[in-house]
Amino acid sequence: MVKRSVSALPIGLAVRLALDAISYSNALPPWFDSFTVSYSVREKVIARKIEQYLNGDRPRSPFEILVPKKTGAPKPWFIPSVNDQIVLQTSVSALAEKINRVIDPKRVLSYQYNTDPNRVQLVNS
Amino acid sequence: MTRTFKVQGLTPRTLLSHIHKDGICRGVLILLPLLVLSGDLLWFPLVYESRQLAKNISITSLLKEQPICLGTLKAQNIYVSIDNINNSKYLSYIKGPSSALAISHFVTSESQESRVGALGQAVLGKLASVSPDDRRRLYDFFNRLRTGHAGEVLELPLNINAEQHRRFPIDHLFFLLFEQGPSSNNKDAVSGGITKILEMAKRGHISTLIIPCLAYSWGDKNSISFADFFQSLFDSLSHTYGPRNIYLSLYTDWPTFTLEEAVTALNRVWAYQSGGFSALAFVLYRMDFRLTLLFLPLCLLVSSFFVPLTAKNYLIIVFSFIGSVVGAGRLIDFVAQGHGSTFRFLVQVIVTAVLSAGFPFLVNWNPKNLFSKERG
Numbered sequence A: 001m002v003k004r005s006v007s008a009l010p011i012g013l014a015v016r017l018a019l020d021a022i023s024y025s026n027a028l029p030p031w032f033d034s035f036t037v038s039y040s041v042r043e044k045v046i047a048r049k050i051e052q053y054l055n056g057d058r059p060r061s062p063f064e065i066l067v068p069k070k071t072g073a074p075k076p077w078f079i080p081s082v083n084d085q086i087v088l089q090t091s092v093s094a095l096a097e098k099i100n101r102v103i104d105p106k107r108v109l110s111y112q113y114n115t116d117p118n119r120v121q122l123v124n125s
Numbered sequence B: 001m002t003r004t005f006k007v008q009g010l011t012p013r014t015l016l017s018h019i020h021k022d023g024i025c026r027g028v029l030i031l032l033p034l035l036v037l038s039g040d041l042l043w044f045p046l047v048y049e050s051r052q053l054a055k056n057i058s059i060t061s062l063l064k065e066q067p068i069c070l071g072t073l074k075a076q077n078i079y080v081s082i083d084n085i086n087n088s089k090y091l092s093y094i095k096g097p098s099s100a101l102a103i104s105h106f107v108t109s110e111s112q113e114s115r116v117g118a119l120g121q122a123v124l125g126k127l128a129s130v131s132p133d134d135r136r137r138l139y140d141f142f143n144r145l146r147t148g149h150a151g152e153v154l155e156l157p158l159n160i161n162a163e164q165h166r167r168f169p170i171d172h173l174f175f176l177l178f179e180q181g182p183s184s185n186n187k188d189a190v191s192g193g194i195t196k197i198l199e200m201a202k203r204g205h206i207s208t209l210i211i212p213c214l215a216y217s218w219g220d221k222n223s224i225s226f227a228d229f230f231q232s233l234f235d236s237l238s239h240t241y242g243p244r245n246i247y248l249s250l251y252t253d254w255p256t257f258t259l260e261e262a263v264t265a266l267n268r269v270w271a272y273q274s275g276g277f278s279a280l281a282f283v284l285y286r287m288d289f290r291l292t293l294l295f296l297p298l299c300l301l302v303s304s305f306f307v308p309l310t311a312k313n314y315l316i317i318v319f320s321f322i323g324s325v326v327g328a329g330r331l332i333d334f335v336a337q338g339h340g341s342t343f344r345f346l347v348q349v350i351v352t353a354v355l356s357a358g359f360p361f362l363v364n365w366n367p368k369n370l371f372s373k374e375r376g
Helices: A002-007 A011-021 A039-054 A082-101 B012-043 B059-064 B118-130 B132-144 B183-203 B226-237 B256-277 B287-304 B311-335 B341-357
Strands: A063-068 A074-079 B048-052 B068-073 B076-083 B099-108 B113-116 B153-157 B172-179 B208-212 B245-251 B282-284
Touching: A002 A039, A011 A039, A011 A082, A011 B059, A011 B256, A039 A082, B012 B287, B059 B076, B059 B256, B068 B256, B099 B118, B099 B183, B113 B118, B118 B132, B132 B153, B153 B183, B172 B183, B183 B208, B183 B226, B226 B245, B226 B256, B245 B256, B282 B287, B282 B341, B287 B311, B287 B341, B311 B341
Parallel strands: B076 B245, B099 B172, B099 B208, B208 B245
Antiparallel strands: A063 A074, B048 B068, B048 B282, B068 B076, B099 B113, B153 B172
């Protein structure tokens, strides 16, 4: 049952969005070329990870770093592992289109959901 | 002229029996064209000659769900998918009794050498676990394949047993030969080769053909461009009646920018190809023949109120009606010039309906009667 529901998730899209398209989170270090990624292998790994989480496993704690704010006070940033970022992206991609369908685009004042059929991106650039 | 029967001397029972038998006979004759139409639908179980289901495909939709149906071209349903032969669910979505995969193979005309392409290597690897006998036959086939010219197509049937078939649901392999070197020089080979593959697949009663981006290599800057490949492919598809289902297979492990490039080129070429039958427009398969058979019973029914449906009368009505519809086709083309296929279809339906319902009256129309001396 879990396996069937996991296979219906947009993992292939999420892998590409997390690793290639979403630049602000920089899931991969700058010295890592995205075209060396085997997308099909990564997809299998993520599917297995989601199954484990659905069966009760807990994700590892995210990497924590203190980043100074303008005032000088340190603020903690939490960075999940690359695979966990893809798992989160899978959840987002599974919902994004459905949510976008019921939203009035005239009232969206920030990011618009991707409408370019030829681009792999979450929001219009 | 009204219909008359010789009923003198008959008892009411025999009269009723006569009418009953006559009614059945009349009904059978009237419905005969529908029987022929049913036979035609069974023989060619296709509805559309061409139609556009999607204006373009979205790469994000393709990554989420596949395959996506683009539409129908020359009675061939065209799908797009992203596949990897090493995936356990490779081609799990295809249906139909027999399927074939097209593969590129590279030869050198000067020296008797050939090189197996990346997909060919992957098929060898897959067959090693799925059907070792077929793997051996394919290996020998590659070894023997030393000569050939670009654009030539060779085939190899596979005998994968039913148990393993779902792991690699392919019954036939087609090899399109390319000259080694920059594949950008192989544009003509792609165009001619795919036409040959479609013809061979049709002859071999293949219902599903998987066509990857033949001769394309994303790491080679001199490789054939996606735009050229898809243009050649759609040119072949729009001129040949091939298998019923065509799957354009993109590769799962291409980098994202290559996948974007492929989908952009595909969308552009499809928009150009499907321009003639865009949006709600469509063209039905064997439309003239099927529409004529559909309206022929109406024509026969109306005519049967004016003349008895004897064998001779029946044949005269059938052939006159078919002749009228064929003749009207030229008139419809004349009227529908510059309009889309939907407009032509609507005009054709209206004209055929009027011809069939008013056939007994319309056949009496003759310009000579207007200007005859007796009339004056």
